[in-house]
Amino acid sequence: MSLVAAALRFAAHHHGHQFRKGTRIPYLSHLLNVCAWLARREYDDEILAAALLHDVVEDTDATLGQVTDGFGTRVATIVAGATELEKLEKKALNKAATWQQRKEQTLHFLRHDASYEQLLVSGADKLDNLHSLVTDHALVGEALWLRFNAPKALQQWYYTSVALLLEEKAELDPVFGEMATEMKAGLRHLF
Numbered sequence: 256m257s258l259v260a261a262a263l264r265f266a267a268h269h270h271g272h273q274f275r276k277g278t279r280i281p282y283l284s285h286l287l288n289v290c291a292w293l294a295r296r297e298y299d300d301e302i303l304a305a306a307l308l309h310d311v312v313e314d315t316d317a318t319l320g321q322v323t324d325g326f327g328t329r330v331a332t333i334v335a336g337a338t339e340l341e342k343l344e345k346k347a348l349n350k351a352a353t354w355q356q357r358k359e360q361t362l363h364f365l366r367h368d369a370s371y372e373q374l375l376v377s378g379a380d381k382l383d384n385l386h387s388l389v390t391d392h393a394l395v396g397e398a399l400w401l402r403f404n405a406p407k408a409l410q411q412w413y414y415t416s417v418a419l420l421l422e423e424k425a426e427l428d429p430v431f432g433e434m435a436t437e438m439k440a441g442l443r444h445l446f
Contacts, residue, residue, distance in 0.1 A: 258326065259290075262304035265325060269315035275387060277402035286310065288383040293375070296430060301326075305333035305376050313342040329372075336364070336373025337380060354405040358413045366420055374424060378434045381417045385441040388414075392445055411446045418442060 256264070266286050273282035290306040304326050311317045312334055319338075323331040335343055339357055352360075365374055388410070392399045400407040418438035425432030 258300045258304045258330075259307065262307040262326060262330075263287075265317075266307045266311055269311050269317045273314065277399075278391065282310075282314075285383055285387070288386070289376070289379045292379045292383065298375070301329050302333065302372060302375065305330045305337075305372070306379060308334050309337040309376050309380055313338040319343060332370070333372045333376050336369050337377050355409055355412075358405075358409075358416075362413075362416050362420060365417075366423075371427060374421075375428075375430070378417070378421050378431060381414070382434050382437055382441075385414050385438055385445075389441045389444045407446075411442070414438060414442055414445075 263286075267283060270282045270286065274280055275282060275285060286307045286309070289309065290303050293306050294303055308322055308326065308330065312319050312322065319331055319335055322334050339361065341352070341357075361377075365377055369377065388399065397407075400410065403410065405413070418435045421431045421438065422435035425435065
């Protein structure tokens with residue numbers, strides 16, 4: 256079995272019962288979208304496997320050790336970069352840390368500490384999340400924001416911040432500029 260097929264199987268096992276927030280859309284569609292965005296740009300199988308697994312530690316009972324054992328250190332390192340620290344360590348969420356504080360930590364990591372590959376998968380993840388927001392907003396309007404822990408204004412701040420960060424990183428690789436351009440288009444539709 257190829258690495259990508261094995262990652263899809265692992266992701267399906269762990270995410271198979273989950274849906275996109277507030278919908279009946281299987282969560283696996285998000286993982287496939289992130290993977291497909293990167294596959295169209297001909298990234299290698301380890302990056303594609305990491306794209307399929309990027310939420311498995313954060314949103315399921317799977318551990319980073321399982322990802323390492325099944326898919327290797329490179330894939331696990333990319334997945335770790337896409338996972339909030341508390342969830343990576345399988346700690347109870349710090350109730351003192353607000354949604355905005357967690358997103359500020361994510362932005363700091365992406366700006367200062369993320370490897371190229373971690374930024375690549377995380378950027379594709381945020382881009383697909385924004386695409387989902389645009390699509391769902393067209394269907395349900397402002398009721399969309401009731402699905403989330405953070406209100407519309409904070410969502411706008413976060414996705415705008417990600418788009419600007421990716422734009423700054425375009426000097427590393429034009430693909431980050433491409434992500435930023437797509438995100439800005441989505442932001443114009445939403446806000």
